[in-house]
Amino acid sequence: MVSVPSPTHGAHSATAVEPPLPVKLVIAGGFGVGKTTAVGAISEIRPLTTEALITEVAAGVDDLTHTPGKTTTTVAMDFGVITIDPKLKLYLFGTPGQDRFGFMWDDVVEGALGGLVIVDTRRLDDCYAAVDYFEHKDVPFAVAINAFDGDVQHDLDEVRWALDISEHVPLIVFDARETRSVRDALLVVLDVALSRAQSANPA
Known part of the structure; x- marks a missing residue:
């Protein structure tokens, strides 16, 4: 008589790996x-x-003073993926930076747990819109100063004051070219979002 293995044997005994x-x-x-x-x-x-x-027409609209070598621009969004650990995978959506593409922001931000607002201290005026957007939408976010060539034009207190950033919003310096630096900045955003969720749903 052929015995039939129980469901606990063989392939069924392996612990299912959660995505x-x-x-x-x-x-x-x-x-x-x-x-x-x-x-x-x-x-x-x-x-x-x-x-x-970037066409000659667009160059007349977009300020290239501090980015003279920039030849392209995002017109919809950027998309990337990073697995933080076996339990967490981040899907990254980069917004277009120009005001004329602002109508796309609602679609890009919908469903986001949080945001990272990147700031160039040489052009703080260009960053007000992004900060205001996340505050208005009540989406947790952090502000990260991109240290172009290691140069930051203003200290953190000056930037916080100039952008009128609330004290509960983290303000950090990072290098957008460095993987670890970007990772650390994203972890700050996750921490802010988690704190917000815990405050809204206390145990």
Whole structure:
């Protein structure tokens, strides 16, 4: 007589591996602050970008003073993926930086757990819109100063005052080109979002 293995034997005995929890984060900021660079530095897949050449007409609209070598610009969004650990996978969406593409922001930000607003201290005026957007939408976020060539024009207190950032919003310095630096900045966003969730749903 052939015995039939019980369900606890063989392949069924293996513990099922839970897939990582998907979390959507948004990387935002003004034109040329390093959003596409940050996504590219951290993504474990080849980033999906919607970049277009900067034409002479666009160059007359977008300020290239501090980014003279920039030849392309994001016209819809950037997308990348990074697995933080076996339990957590981040899906990164980078917003377009120009005001004329602002109508896309609601679609890009929908469903996001939090946001990272990248700031160029040489052009603080370009960053007000992103900060105001996340505050208005009540989405947890952190502000990260991109240290271009290691140079930060103002100290953190001056930037916080200039952008009128609340004390509960983390303000950090990072390098959008460095994987670990981008990772640490994203972990700050996750920490803010988790704290917000715990406050809203105390045990």
